[in-house]
Amino acid sequence: MKPLSALCAMVLACAMAHADTTAADSDFRATWTQPQKPFQIYGNTYYVGSHGLSAILITSPKGHVLIDGTLPENAAMIESNIRALGFRVQDIKLILNSHAHGDHAGAIAALAHDSGAPVAASAKSAKAMELGGDDPDDPQHGMAPFYPKISKIRIVANGETVRIGSLALHMHAMPGHTPGSTGWTWRSCEENRCLSIVYADSISLLSTDDYRYTDPAHPELLAGYRHTLAMLAVLPCDILLTPHPRDGFFEKAAGIAPGKSNPLIDTQACKAYADEGQQNLEQRVQKEAGTQKATH
Numbered sequence: 001m002k003p004l005s006a007l008c009a010m011v012l013a014c015a016m017a018h019a020d021t022t023a024a025d026s027d028f029r030a031t032w033t034q035p036q037k038p039f040q041i042y043g044n045t046y047y048v049g050s051h052g053l054s055a056i057l058i059t060s061p062k063g064h065v066l067i068d069g070t071l072p073e074n075a076a077m078i079e080s081n082i083r084a085l086g087f088r089v090q091d092i093k094l095i096l097n098s099h100a101h102g103d104h105a106g107a108i109a110a111l112a113h114d115s116g117a118p119v120a121a122s123a124k125s126a127k128a129m130e131l132g133g134d135d136p137d138d139p140q141h142g143m144a145p146f147y148p149k150i151s152k153i154r155i156v157a158n159g160e161t162v163r164i165g166s167l168a169l170h171m172h173a174m175p176g177h178t179p180g181s182t183g184w185t186w187r188s189c190e191e192n193r194c195l196s197i198v199y200a201d202s203i204s205l206l207s208t209d210d211y212r213y214t215d216p217a218h219p220e221l222l223a224g225y226r227h228t229l230a231m232l233a234v235l236p237c238d239i240l241l242t243p244h245p246r247d248g249f250f251e252k253a254a255g256i257a258p259g260k261s262n263p264l265i266d267t268q269a270c271k272a273y274a275d276e277g278q279q280n281l282e283q284r285v286q287k288e289a290g291t292q293k294a295t296h
Helices: 004-012 026-030 072-084 108-115 123-130 219-234 249-253 269-294
Strands: 039-042 045-047 056-058 064-067 092-096 119-121 153-155 161-164 167-173 182-190 193-199 239-241
Touching (some): 039 182, 039 239, 064 161, 092 108, 092 161, 119 123, 123 153, 167 219, 219 269, 239 269
Parallel strands (some): 064 092, 092 119, 119 153, 193 239
Antiparallel strands (some): 039 045, 056 064, 161 167, 182 193
């Protein structure tokens, strides 16, 4: 019998014409399914995603944690990457998510099935994943494709710590890109040096044409986004990881070598990411203000 990951890949590869509005360029989307050789980021933290979509494995002798599954058709690729690093898919004991769009949550159902691992997420992300992405509260509802539904999701609250063996990952609510957007932080160590690793969710404010972040009907999302940026600016952050690898990420990663300074270490990266988000916010608010004036 073929694993669920293979079946999902065959059934959904054609259905997923694009999984996020940032995929308007088909050449860009091609990177989302482009194989990427897995590698060690720092200590027990590894990159196991595709070239354009992150999946992060954090390992321990008592079991591993996987963050994000990327596209449905990438499940087999992620599993192959995990095995290539010398780890077993069946040793994944928990699967986490950044946000519940098909390009990050699409393969989670297959990965959970193949590993036997439970899934944990924020309450709003859990609702979206249980609906397979058919979430009316999502700013991109109606244009972000659906994906295999995920059931029996453990709800994680803002500020809560999830643990697997010696691993401790802290949840940070990051509403904005979606209502349930989530960041995760943990510590990874090499020899006697431990670093703060941040997996921060997407900070782009993308939506359908009729959605307005400044609409009084849902003020909590814009307020939450402002809180997200303030939190990011002061978060302990030695290495920043994001669901879509940032420009230069793989070039820097190629320079990781024993005995040399890790080029991914940048203690100002989270603040710079927050500054970028602030620019996104200002542009979005100005755009919506201009649109409102044009309709009156």
